[in-house]
Amino acid sequence: MIAGITRQIMRDHAIDPKRVYVAGLSAGGAAAAIMGATYSDLYAAVGIHSGLACGAASDLPSAFVAMRQGGGSRAIPNGKNSVPTIVFHGNRDTTVHPKNGDQIIEQSAGAMRPTTKVLRGRVPDGHAYTRAVLTDGAGRVISEHWTIDGGGHAWSGGxxxxxxxxxxxxDATREMLRFFLEHSLGG
Known part of the structure; x- marks a missing residue:
């Protein structure tokens, strides 16, 4: 349904088909993960804030388990290519366990063995954070994982x-937009 809506908007408006992105928070983040994993030919990059990895749950009970302690599946379903992914997660999120952010990043790397660069920072009068930037063998950024120190289940920078x-x-919005603009389909 979401892919259909995306395609309809692309037909109705002058949209560059190489620059279509999907993002969400919580259940919307889980939906974005699913869309990126199953429609890698449609979305150039994915933004997930406080969500679950694709395949982390298969029904309501397993969703609650995944939310409390992290999900199950780490593999991209159907052998699809992974989509560049940026993740934000608060380390004090009591609704969706922060381990889920780690699992999303693992899933986005697939069989690749990326190089990871860890950067630390602090927002003036705000949260400290850790930003892990994963690059492929050619030096292209394939994913970023932002862990917000003291962050709960909320959109960072909102x-x-x-x-x-x-x-x-x-500011998750600004950083997701930056990340998206660095990625295009086939680029």
């Missing part, structure tokens, strides 16, 4: 007026 937002950053 407006204080919003629900499920954390204005203490880092």
């Amino acid at each position: 407006s204080p007026a919003g629900s499920y937002t954390d204005p203490h950053g880092p």
